[in-house]
Each structure stands twice: as structure tokens, then as C-alpha cells.
Amino acid sequence: MDSELIAKFPFLEEARQFVDDSGADIAELITSPSYEPARARGVQRITDALAHSEVSYVPMVRASEYDRLMEVLSYPYARMIVSAVGDRFLTKRYALAEAVRMNRILVGEGRENTIEVSEQLNAPSTADADGIMRIRFTDYLRLANRMKSVDWKLINSDIHSGLVYLPQEKFSRLMQNALQDRIESELPLMTPDEFKPYLRGDINKVEMALAETKARFSPTGGEGMKIEFCPPCINHLLEMSRQGVNLPHSARFALVTFLSALGLSYDQIITIFSESPDFDESIAGYQIKHITGELSGGEAYTPPECATMKTNGICYNPDKICEQEWMTHPLKYYRFKSKPRRDGQPSRDAGGKSPTDARKKGA
Ligand code: SF4
Numbered sequence: 001m002d003s004e005l006i007a008k009f010p011f012l013e014e015a016r017q018f019v020d021d022s023g024a025d026i027a028e029l030i031t032s033p034s035y036e037p038a039r040a041r042g043v044q045r046i047t048d049a050l051a052h053s054e055v056s057y058v059p060m061v062r063a064s065e066y067d068r069l070m071e072v073l074s075y076p077y078a079r080m081i082v083s084a085v086g087d088r089f090l091t092k093r094y095a096l097a098e099a100v101r102m103n104r105i106l107v108g109e110g111r112e113n114t115i116e117v118s119e120q121l122n123a124p125s126t127a128d129a130d131g132i133m134r135i136r137f138t139d140y141l142r143l144a145n146r147m148k149s150v151d152w153k154l155i156n157s158d159i160h161s162g163l164v165y166l167p168q169e170k171f172s173r174l175m176q177n178a179l180q181d182r183i184e185s186e187l188p189l190m191t192p193d194e195f196k197p198y199l200r201g202d203i204n205k206v207e208m209a210l211a212e213t214k215a216r217f218s219p220t221g222g223e224g225m226k227i228e229f230c231p232p233c234i235n236h237l238l239e240m241s242r243q244g245v246n247l248p249h250s251a252r253f254a255l256v257t258f259l260s261a262l263g264l265s266y267d268q269i270i271t272i273f274s275e276s277p278d279f280d281e282s283i284a285g286y287q288i289k290h291i292t293g294e295l296s297g298g299e300a301y302t303p304p305e306c307a308t309m310k311t312n313g314i315c316y317n318p319d320k321i322c323e324q325e326w327m328t329h330p331l332k333y334y335r336f337k338s339k340p341r342r343d344g345q346p347s348r349d350a351g352g353k354s355p356t357d358a359r360k361k362g363a
Contacts, residue, residue, distance in 0.1 A: 003068040005113065007060040008105050010075035011098075011179065012120055022069050029073055030080075030198045037070040042077030043202050049097030050090070050213040057101055083188035084196065084203050088293075090210050095183035103176035107169055114168065114175075121178040125171065126163075133171035140164040143177045214263075225262040231333035233309055234258055236316035241272055250304075250312040253291060257303035258330055260292045305329050 001014040009015075029035045045055045060068050075098075082094045106114060111127040118125040123139040137159055144152045151170075158165040166174070191199065227235070237255045240247060247255070252273070259269050266288060273284045293300035306328050309315040315322075321333055 001116075003065055003072075004060045004063070007063070007068040007071040009102065009113075009117055010072045011102075011182070012117070015072050015075070018072060019069070024069065024073060026076075027195075029077060030195050035070070035073060037067075038073035039077055039202065041070060041074035042081060043205055045074055045078040045098070046081060046090070046094055046206050047209050049094045050209050053093065053097050053100065054104070055097045055101040057105060079183075079187060079189055080191055080195075081199060081202050081206055084191050084199055085206055085210065086188055087210060089214065090206070091187050092184060093213075095180045095187070098183055099176040099178075099180035102179050103172045106172040106175055114171070118171075118175055118178070121175055121182060123175065123178050128165075131168060133166045133168060134163040135166065135171065135174070137162050137164050140166075140174070143174045143181075146177065225259070225264060226338065229334050229337040231322065231330045232317035232319055233315050234330055237314065238272065248314075251314050252287065253301070254304050254309060254312075254314055254330075256288055256291045257301050260300055261303050261331060262334070266292070266294065303330055 001012070003018060006012060006015050006018045024035070029038060041058075048055045058071060060071060063071070078094070082091055102117075106117060109117075111131060114133065115125055115127060118133075118135070123135060123143060125133050125135045127133050137154065140157070141154065144154075150156060154164075227238075230238070234255065237247065237251050240251070241255070255272075256269055259272070266285075269288050269292075270281065270285060273288070274281070288294075291301050304312070306315060306322070309330070321327055321336060327333060327336075
């Protein structure tokens with residue numbers, strides 16, 4: 001396999017051989033000035049993931065062997081830094097961004113390379129004379145089960161003799177899922193203690209970028225929850241909890257997921273539930289950790305939409321904002337209310353109009 005191809009797909013087995021043949025080793029990658037470009041590109045892979053959800057593609061057609069080696073080595077370096085930071089959000093976002101990059105490249109690759117990549121991603125494929133890719137339906141189900149669009153339902157697929165036939169574009173998209181799963185399952189890596197001081201500078205850079213990204217994504221902008229921005233349903237549930245009313249499961253679930261999405265810590269959430277009459281820290285703590293994903297190391301549950309809240313009978317005291325057509329989720333309510341008004345005041349009423357705006361228009 002040529003080095004340009006390895007630089008495109010640095011997760012392939014051949015990358016290991018390429019690096020071995022170059023004489024590079026992990027200690028040099030981390031410490032030697034000769035490998036500074038690989039380290040810088042490794043950090044860029046991660047910051048690209050945080051900023052754009054996609055690792056940028058650097059074409060290597062005319063690149064030297066040295067540049068190709070730096071590109072290949074940047075991949076293990078990025079994985080090392082992600083592992084050392086040890087943040088689940090970062091790991092998932094990085095895995096996705098590497099996989100999106102690969103998808104973008106693979107879609108334009110020839111049949112032979114596509115088959116090789118799929119083989120190494122544990123989803124072997126073949127191609128027919130027209131370039132249509134074929135994959136076992138069991139692999140298809142495994143990789144397509146998270147795709148929401150009806151196009152991906154098996155019933156809408158071209159399937160013969162246990163094989164699903166896919167155009168290159170859809171096939172590459174499936175391989176994106178395969179690579180994302182693989183990277184997530186491989187990380188974190190163990191970093192030997194003696195390397196950690198050398199990694200510290202790059203870990204700090206990534207941690208800063210990570211904190212900025214989290215603040216950007218947080219409905220509160222990283223500033224903590226403000227009660228006046230909460231929707232009436234959540235305020236009602238908080239009040240019930242404060243008064244020691246025993247909340248039904250659906251209400252506890254809605255409250256924990258909402259508070260967790262706003263960035264409240266385990267301690268802050270459990271304090272709220274501690275006023276419940278049947279409070280038992282071991283049970284409540286288990287439930288909170290399960291819902292927030294802390295227990296399983298998995299993904300946190302997302303707060304239910306307004307439609308689910310209504311079905312569960314916990315859409316309490318909806319106000320004018322709740323009546324808006326776009327208001328489908330309690331977090332949307334929070335974001336809307338926390339947007340600053342033109343006059344510098346934070347809160348808004350229905351329809352995006354502040355009370356002042358509404359008066360001006362005679363509403
Ligand atoms: S409409 Fe939505 S945000 Fe408003 S009270 Fe009901 S569930 Fe809460």
C-alpha cells in the first residue's frame with residue numbers, strides 16, 4: 001500500500017508497518033523536535049473535531065514521504081492526547097470527526113481501496129461490475145440501526161441472498177459509523193507516566209478548546225442555571241420537590257435530564273432531590289448516575305420533548321411562550337428566555353417580543 005493511501009486512512013494496519021519502516025517510535029514522536037509537525041497536526045485533528053465536528057483533510061498527492069509520515073503519526077498522537085484528557089464528550093466527538101473525515105475521502109475512492117477499508121473495519125464487502133457495494137445484511141443492521149431516515153430501513157434496501165446492495169455514497173456513510181464505533185471502543189489508551197510531562201502543553205491546549213466548546217453547547221453558555229429562564233413545567237417540578245412531594249418516575253426523569261443538560265453536577269442535582277419524603281441517597285444517586293450516563297460510562301439521556309411531557313401529564317402551567325409553534329422542547333424555552341433583549345435585559349415573553357416591544361406595537 002502506498003504512503004499516500006496510508007496517510008488518508010491512518011487507522012489501517014499498514015500504517016503500523018509504515019511507521020516501523022520509517023524508524024519512528026513513540027518516545028521520539030512525543031519528545032523529538034523532528035516530529036513537531038506530527039504533534040501540531042495531532043492537536044489540530046482534535047481542535048478540528050471540537051470546532052467543526054470533522055477532522056480536516058490534507059491532500060497528500062504531492063507531499064513528500066516525510067510529510068506523509070507526519071500525517072500518519074498525527075493520528076496516534078491525537079489519540080494519545082484525547083486519552084490523556086479523558087473526557088467522554090471529547091472522545092465521542094473526536095471519534096465522530098475522524099469518521100466523518102474518512103467518509104468524505106472514501107466516497108471518492110476506487111473499489112479496491114473501499115473494499116480494503118471495509119474489511120479492516122470489520123464490515124467486509126464486495127462490489128459488482130457497476131461499482132455497487134455489497135455488504136452482509138447483519139453488518140448492515142449493526143451499522144445502520146442508528147440512522148433515523150426511512151431510506152436506511154432494511155425494508156427499503158436492495159437486498160439479495162443476505163447481501164445489501166448500496167451505492168458508494170451510502171456505503172461510505174455506513175463505514176463512517178464503523179470507524180466511529182471502532183475509535184470509541186479503542187479509547188482511552190494507556191499513556192505511560194514518563195510521557196505525561198511532555199504531553200502537558202498539548203493537553204492544556206485541548207482542555208481549553210474543550211471548555212470553550214462545552215460552554216458554547218451548554219444551554220446556559222456555561223454560566224450555570226438561572227431559575228428565571230426555566231420553563232413552567234420545570235419550575236413546577238422543582239417546587240414540588242422543594243415541598244417534599246414525591247415525584248413520579250417520569251417527572252424525576254424529566255427533571256434530572258433537564259438539570260444535567262444545563263450542566264448541573266451530580267451534587268447539585270442530588271441536593272434538589274434530598275427534600276423528597278422517600279429520599280434515599282443510594283437509590284436517588286443510582287438513578288441520577290444512570291440517567292446522566294455517569295454510571296455506565298455511556299451517553300446521558302436527553303430531556304423529553306414537550307409532546308412527551310404532555311403525554312406523561314407533566315406539562316404544568318404552560319405559558320405564552322409554550323403556545324408558540326416552534327416551542328417543542330423545554331430546553332428551547334430556556335435558550336429563548338436566556339437570549340438577551342436589545343435593551344440589554346435578559347428575559348422575553350411570547351413570540352420573541354419583549355414586553356416593551358409588545359407595548360410599542362400596541363399588542
Ligand atoms: S409546553 Fe413544554 S416547556 Fe412549556 S410547560 Fe409544557 S412541557 Fe414545559
